[in-house]
Amino acid sequence: MPEPRQASNAVALEQTDDTPLIEITGATVCRGNNCVFDDFSLTLSQHESVVILGPNGAGKTTLLKLLMREIYPLWRDHPVIRILGKERNDIWELRRQLGIISADLQEHYSPEVLGRQVVLSGFFSSVGVWGHHRLTDEQHQRVETVLSQLEVKDLADRAFGELSSGQQRRLLLGRALVNAPAHLILDEPTSGLDLSATFQYLQTMRELIRSGHTLVLVTHHIHEIPPEVTRVVMLNQGKVWADGEKTEMLTESRLSSLYGVDVRLVESAGWYQVMPV
Ligand SMILES: Nc1ncnc2c1ncn2[C@@H]1O[C@H](COP(=O)(O)OP(=O)(O)OP(=O)(O)O)[C@@H](O)[C@H]1O
Ligand SMILES: [Mg+2]
Numbered sequence: 340m341p342e343p344r345q346a347s348n349a350v351a352l353e354q355t356d357d358t359p360l361i362e363i364t365g366a367t368v369c370r371g372n373n374c375v376f377d378d379f380s381l382t383l384s385q386h387e388s389v390v391i392l393g394p395n396g397a398g399k400t401t402l403l404k405l406l407m408r409e410i411y412p413l414w415r416d417h418p419v420i421r422i423l424g425k426e427r428n429d430i431w432e433l434r435r436q437l438g439i440i441s442a443d444l445q446e447h448y449s450p451e452v453l454g455r456q457v458v459l460s461g462f463f464s465s466v467g468v469w470g471h472h473r474l475t476d477e478q479h480q481r482v483e484t485v486l487s488q489l490e491v492k493d494l495a496d497r498a499f500g501e502l503s504s505g506q507q508r509r510l511l512l513g514r515a516l517v518n519a520p521a522h523l524i525l526d527e528p529t530s531g532l533d534l535s536a537t538f539q540y541l542q543t544m545r546e547l548i549r550s551g552h553t554l555v556l557v558t559h560h561i562h563e564i565p566p567e568v569t570r571v572v573m574l575n576q577g578k579v580w581a582d583g584e585k586t587e588m589l590t591e592s593r594l595s596s597l598y599g600v601d602v603r604l605v606e607s608a609g610w611y612q613v614m615p616v
Contacts, residue, residue, distance in 0.1 A: 358424035360385045360522055360553060366412040366419045368401060375401045376412070376577045385423075385522070388554040390564050390585075393574035394598055399557040400441070402574070403526050406555070407439055434464035438515035441526040445507050450500020454491065457499055457510040458482045461517035485513045490539070504531035512540060522553040529563055541565060561589070566609025573597050 361383045368376040375398045383389055391399050404410045405420060408430055412419045418426045422433060438461070447466045448457060459482050463472050486492045491509045499507060508531050515523060523544075529537045541563060548554055548567040558564065564571075564585070571588035573581040575597060581588055589611050591604045601616040 356385060358385065359383060359421070360423060360555070361406055362421040363405070363412075364417065364419060365415060366405070367415075368405060368410060368412050370401065370410065374577075379577065379579070381572065381579055381582075383555060385553055387570050388548050388565070388568045389556070389570045389572055390568050391555065391557045391572045391574060392559075392561075392597065393580070396576075397574040398577045399574055400526055401577075403439070403441065403524055403555070403557060406524060407437065408433060431464055435518050436520055437522045437524050438518060438520035439524045439526075440508075440511050440515050440528045442530065444511055444514075445504070448499045448507075450498060452499045454494035454497050454499065454502070454510050455482060455486065457507075458485055458495075458513040458517055461514035481517055482513075485517050489513050489516075489543075505533055505536055508532055509536060509540075512543070516543070520552075522555065523547065524555045526557045527559065528556070529558070529560065537563065561594070561604075562610060562612045564589075564611060 359382050361381070363379060363381045366376050366379045367374060368379070379398075381402075391402065393399050401410065405412065406422065408422070408428060420426075422428050423436065444466070449466075452460075452466075459472075459474065459478070460466060462474070462478055465472070483492075486495055489509055489512060491506070491513065494502060494506055494510060499510070502510070508528065512528065515525075525544075529540055532540060544554060544556075545565045545567055548565060554565070554568065556564070556568065569585055571581075571583065571585050572579060573588060573593070580597060581593060589604065589606075591602060594604060594613060595601050602613045603616050605612045605614070
């Protein structure tokens with residue numbers, strides 16, 4: 340077997356810790372008047388990359404927000420959610436351990452923030468860089484490296500609000516990678532990216548997984564599931580509808596049933612594509 344290649348933008352990690360990345364037991368999660376999850380349980384390992392699929396409104400983003408401690412489950416008399424073994428995580432530490440990309444994040448940035456500051460803000464898990472943020476030379480250097488690797492150096496001095504949606508996404512990917520986090524939590528990360536940027540992003544993801552990083556990916560694009568992803572969790576109406584090995588989960592009948600539409604599925608060299616029947 341070939342040696343796993345080292346990710347260009349992260350040190351290779353040796354993960355020997357068996358503590359789950361996430362352990363949810365009987366969670367009830369309400370948003371507004373709507374209880375999205377009722378008695379929801381799911382465990383994700385630190386050692387396997389997972390894709391989360393499901394139709395609009397299934398609860399995918401809610402699950403990721405739970406993982407990022409942006410929302411909390413209702414109180415129960417037992418620990419409902421443990422992240423990296425802890426019931427109560429230091430929120431800042433957690434956000435450094437988990438690199439995240441979400442559409443929400445894109446909306447939160449002020450239009451005048453410069454591209455370089457977007458990437459830099461990943462060091463502080465903040466939305467922008469402020470006067471009290473002290474940056475080391477090493478951090479500045481790391482930002483330049485990430486900007487080069489993602490081929491967005493030309494966006495470094497441009498205002499975020501003036502960039503196209505895809506250019507903004509590329510900078511947010513840089514923000515997530517700047518800390519070289521062990522785990523990446525990605526909510527539809529390629530939305531708005533053109534083909535070249537999508538392929539470049541996929542390559543980066545593949546390298547990160549091969550070098551020991553864990554990916555938790557939400558996507559509607561079956562063709563963007565990196566071959567290295569081994570597990571698929573299917574959500575529907577706030578429930579784990581199916582969960583297992585990718586090869587068992589990605590079948591025409593399951594996908595047709597999950598999305599309520601007949602699909603044809605093609606597999607090639609570990610990549611999948613769906614088409615209408
Ligand atoms: N801020 C909110 N207030 C109230 N209800 C919400 C809120 N955000 C989401 N919901 C509801 O929670 C449910 C799950 O939403 P969620 O965003 O997790 O779905 P999703 O699987 O990410 O869907 P999509 O594929 O459209 O992104 C939906 O019924 C949605 O209407
Ligand atoms: Mg969503």
